[in-house]
Amino acid sequence: MLPLVLIVAALALSLLLTYIPLHFVTAFLSLSSGGMDQMAIIAKEVHADLSILICYQLFRALFISLVVPPILKVVFKKYSKAKAAIS
Numbered sequence: 001m002l003p004l005v006l007i008v009a010a011l012a013l014s015l016l017l018t019y020i021p022l023h024f025v026t027a028f029l030s031l032s033s034g035g036m037d038q039m040a041i042i043a044k045e046v047h048a049d050l051s052i053l054i055c056y057q058l059f060r061a062l063f064i065s066l067v068v069p070p071i072l073k074v075v076f077k078k079y080s081k082a083k084a085a086i087s
Contacts, residue, residue: 006033009031010028010031010032010033011028013027013031014027014028014030014031015027017030017031022049022052023048023049025043025046025048026048026049026052026053029042029043029046029048030052030053030055030056030057031056036054036057036058036061039053039057040053040054040057
């Protein structure tokens with residue numbers, strides 16, 4: 001179910017990105033989950049804008065690496081406090 005949700009979300013966001021001057025294939029590959037190297041190879045084959053694609057993929061990787069861990073730390077602290085209060 002989750003892969004289907006990710007594909008539908010990428011398609012919907014790709015349609016939104018076409019309102020700026022960006023080709024649909026570039027927008028779709030930029031928002032697709034997967035390895036940066038695979039997306040770059042596919043973009044090269046379908047003649048998508050490689051620089052835009054790599055920028056989006058790099059932002060996604062950096063966001064996950066730098067922003068998600070502090071958010072998870074806060075969530076886990078609240079969860080452990082709530083669990084300790086119940087016990």
